[in-house]
Amino acid sequence: MLSGVLAKETILEYIQLYPPLIEKFVDLNTQIQPNGFDLTLKSIQSLSGIAQLGKTNESRILPETTELVLDNDDYYNIPPGSYIVTINEIVNLPNNIMCLAKPRSSLLRSGISVETAVWDAGYTGRSQCLLINTTNMPYRLQKNSRIIQMIFFFLDQRVQEGYSGIYQNENLSK
Secondary structure (H helix, E strand, O other), X not given: OOOEEOOHHHHHHHHOOXXXXXXXXXXHHHHEXXXXXXXXXXXXXXXXXXXXXXXXXXXXXXXXXXXOOOOOOOEEEEOOEEEEEEEOOEXXXXXXXXXXXXXXXXXXXXXXXXXXXXXXXXXXXXXXXXXXXXXXXXXXXEOOOEEEEEEEEEOOOOOOOOOOOOOOOEOOOO
């Protein structure tokens, strides 16, 4: 069985399958990378209200969010703080591939971080991540800009049951 990181050529092969590994991308030629795929910014939401995570999923409370408004040049002006970002692309992971993502280095060099969780094998959806402006100044980020690089890994064996949590098929109606 194959294992390891998927290279550009393998990612492109999996994009041709049904369902495609990644769909609704902005520009395939710009987003495909030697060892991954750049995901782009769809929208940004500020966080407010109480949130909690308990021992069971039933006790989970997510914070309320409010959409940030784009300026006339399709930029978000992001004050210091934490935000939820929604990605343009839909990811469809088969049961033999999982992935991780890291922020683009230009963001990090500007004091902006993007935190992600693990994408489990079998996940389908338009993901959300945490964007953090660690500076004391607003940061401008344009809609559809590439913000994270997703790295895909073949598992050493296919999982019998893929991801089935509450985020399965998230944000597909948006």
